[in-house]
Amino acid sequence: MTTNNDQTYIDKVLKGDANAFSTLVERYKNMVFTLALKMVKNREEAEEISQDTFIKAYKNLNKFKGDSKFSTWLYKIGYRTSLDNLKKNKGKYNIDTIDEITINKIKSTEGILESIERKERAEVINTCMLSLPEDERAILWMFYFDELSLKEIIEVTDFSEANVKVKLHRARKSLLNIVEKKVEPELINHYGRK
Numbered sequence: 184m185t186t187n188n189d190q191t192y193i194d195k196v197l198k199g200d201a202n203a204f205s206t207l208v209e210r211y212k213n214m215v216f217t218l219a220l221k222m223v224k225n226r227e228e229a230e231e232i233s234q235d236t237f238i239k240a241y242k243n244l245n246k247f248k249g250d251s252k253f254s255t256w257l258y259k260i261g262y263r264t265s266l267d268n269l270k271k272n273k274g275k276y277n278i279d280t281i282d283e284i285t286i287n288k289i290k291s292t293e294g295i296l297e298s299i300e301r302k303e304r305a306e307v308i309n310t311c312m313l314s315l316p317e318d319e320r321a322i323l324w325m326f327y328f329d330e331l332s333l334k335e336i337i338e339v340t341d342f343s344e345a346n347v348k349v350k351l352h353r354a355r356k357s358l359l360n361i362v363e364k365k366v367e368p369e370l371i372n373h374y375g376r377k
Contacts, residue, residue: 189253196244204244208237211254214329215261221324222265222317223272232268236261251338258331259339262321269317311361319354326351
């Protein structure tokens with residue numbers, strides 16, 4: 184299932200051309216870093232997790248069978264590495280802002296957020312997303328921001344299909360409630376009651 188282009192570089196690495204792996208790193212470094220950053224909420228840790236992810240992928244490349252996309256396999260390694268880091272450093276970090284959030288993909292909140300400036304919307308969504316439990320936040324990010332399919336999310340998380348659907352539904356509902364509670368008072372304060 185991996186793209187032929189990825190498979191070409193994978194084959195080169197497996198035949199001893201270590202430099203070919205740099206093409207895969209270049210292709211997927213932003214995806215891995217973004218995943219790590221949204222999970223650990225700390226730039227330095229996210230950079231370290233990204234490096235660890237690529238090291239693990241390189242060392243285990245011979246275990247990649249090609250029955251899923253390489254990006255999904257790599258995403259799973261990044262997800263597991265981030266979870267390991269969170270467990271190891273539980274409570275170490277404050278909630279920091281996640282940079283460059285695209286809020287256009289959460290359609291259900293658009294009506295509520297129409298009257299808030301774009302930058303303010305990104306800050307509101309960022310704050311609200313960080314209020315979700317880690318597993319729900321991660322699944323919501325995978326589905327809406329990374330645009331992974333349900334099948335890919337199942338592969339990454341090892342959750343059952345039913346569990347992923349429940350967590351995704353619960354995360355959407357929770358996010359909408361959080362946004363409504365946060366935004367409505369701000370709108371009333373900013374624009375006054377009608």
